[in-house]
Every structure is written in structure tokens, then in C-alpha cells.
Amino acid sequence: MMGxxxxxxxxxxxxxxxxxTVVRTHPQFVKRNRDTFVAVAPKHLRVLLASCPCKLExxxxxxxxLSGSVDVLDFVANACTIENLKEELxxxxxxxxxx
Numbered sequence: 094m095m096g097x098x099x100x101x102x103x104x105x106x107x108x109x110x111x112x113x114t115v116v117r118t119h120p121q122f123v124k125r126n127r128d129t130f131v132a133v134a135p136k137h138l139r140v141l142l143a144s145c146p147c148k149l150e151x152x153x154x155x156x157x158x159l160s161g162s163v164d165v166l167d168f169v170a171n172a173c174t175i176e177n178l179k180e181e182l183x184x185x186x187x188x189x190x191x192x
Contacts, residue, residue, distance in 0.1 A: 101125035151178065 120133040170181035
């Protein structure tokens with residue numbers, strides 16, 4: 094049942110079933126002491142984020158590096174490769190979310 098909160102001790106006891114449910118069925122919410130977290134499979138995360146599209150703008154600089162920004166966020170990054178640029182922008186997104 095989506096929305097139900099599982100106890101971490103119960104999750105540990107039946108770890109295989111927990112993972113199977115997360116990967117094949119739906120995200121799971123877990124409470125451990127004072128902390129609560131959600132476990133989400135990548136395919137479910139894509140569905141959740143589909144309604145929040147963003148566009149990556151990339152410009153090749155004169156020195157060959159790549160600068161990029163995400164249209165819905167207010168930061169820019171520069172890197173040597175597209176993979177490094179995406180990684181840097183992802184780190185900035187995480188830092189922004191944690192603020």
C-alpha cells in the first residue's frame with residue numbers, strides 16, 4: 094500500500110520483499126527512530142519527475158570547455174565534458190535542495 098509507513102526493523106527482517114516491492118511495485122516509506130525516508134526505483138522516479146521538465150542549456154566556450162545552466166534553476170556550471178557538466182549541475186541541485 095503506497096503511503097504506509099514501514100518500521101526499519103520490519104524492513105530489515107524482510108529486506109528481499111522490501112526491495113522487490115520498491116523495484117517492481119511502488120516507492121516505500123520507512124521510519125527509523127526520528128528519521129523517515131522514501132526508497133524509490135529509478136523507473137518510478139522518472140514518472141514522478143515527468144511533470145517537472147527542465148531544459149539544460151549548453152554553450153561551448155572558446156577554450157573548449159562547456160558551460161551549462163538549467164532553465165528552472167538559478168545557477169551555472171562549467172566543465173570539460175558533458176558528463177562532468179551534468180554531474181556538477183546535479184551537485185548544485187542537491188546543494189540547493191539541502192539549503
